[in-house]
Amino acid sequence: VASRTPLMAGNWKMNFNHLQAIAFVQKLAWTLKDVKHDFDDVEVAVFPPFTDIRSVQTITQADNLDVAYGAQDLSEHDSGAYTGDISGDFIATLGARYVLVGHSERRTIHGEGDDVCRAKVNAALRHGLVPVLCVGESLEEREATSNPAEVSIAQLKAGLADVKPGTDIVIAYEPVWAIGTGKVATAEQAQEVCAALRVALAEQLGDETAAATRILYGGSVKPDNVASIMREPDIDGALVGGASLSIEDFSSIIRYR
Numbered sequence: 001v002a003s004r005t006p007l008m009a010g011n012w013k014m015n016f017n018h019l020q021a022i023a024f025v026q027k028l029a030w031t032l033k034d035v036k037h038d039f040d041d042v043e044v045a046v047f048p049p050f051t052d053i054r055s056v057q058t059i060t061q062a063d064n065l066d067v068a069y070g071a072q073d074l075s076e077h078d079s080g081a082y083t084g085d086i087s088g089d090f091i092a093t094l095g096a097r098y099v100l101v102g103h104s105e106r107r108t109i110h111g112e113g114d115d116v117c118r119a120k121v122n123a124a125l126r127h128g129l130v131p132v133l134c135v136g137e138s139l140e141e142r143e144a145t146s147n148p149a150e151v152s153i154a155q156l157k158a159g160l161a162d163v164k165p166g167t168d169i170v171i172a173y174e175p176v177w178a179i180g181t182g183k184v185a186t187a188e189q190a191q192e193v194c195a196a197l198r199v200a201l202a203e204q205l206g207d208e209t210a211a212a213t214r215i216l217y218g219g220s221v222k223p224d225n226v227a228s229i230m231r232e233p234d235i236d237g238a239l240v241g242g243a244s245l246s247i248e249d250f251s252s253i254i255r256y257r
């Protein structure tokens, strides 16, 4: 059985200006050093705005801090006339390990569909980044079907269409109705979809890759609900928005047991 190191990932979204971000990461570094023995077997990652990635690199290196980081988005192109876009090459050059692809806010606010997500997954992999492909259904979609995993499975299959077995990827199941709303999915609801996603992964990439791939839950994860979510067998971590902006909340989510 493949071991799936739990991953606790904080998506800052468009929060913290540069000075606030530096202060936050320094404080996070001190806090995590204090609790290191508690989270040795948990991988921690933060997803700051692009403008802070360089500072996060400096601070984590200077403090020898075992915190991974990534970007919240990337261009599907590698370089060229794409004003305002950021290439996976630029992100990887700053020592980032991960990049989010297809977060629901990208899908809805920026109209990114499955084709764009597929191209972005491929761009991440071209530059040695691990894509964290976000999938999940809206409330209308959940109410319109008897299979709550249907939308997520379709997004997963489309986003990973060009991915080869054995590739290091992460999936984040984030029901849109639970993001930033305070409405957390029950552990059973989250497990049901994550288990179905693992079956879909097995169909697409084989049993071995499916068994080794981490599937995160995201949607109003807080210190008081993380333990029950993490007890589910197909949930390997959390993608945390709001609660990742508080040192106290994020560090207790990391120490979820």
Ligand code: PEP
Pocket (backbone or CB within 6 Å): 011, 013, 174, 178, 179, 180, 181, 182, 218, 219, 220, 221, 239, 240, 241, 242, 243
């Ligand atoms: C997210 O942005 O991925 C998220 C899950 O946000 P929140 O935790 O605030 O619901």
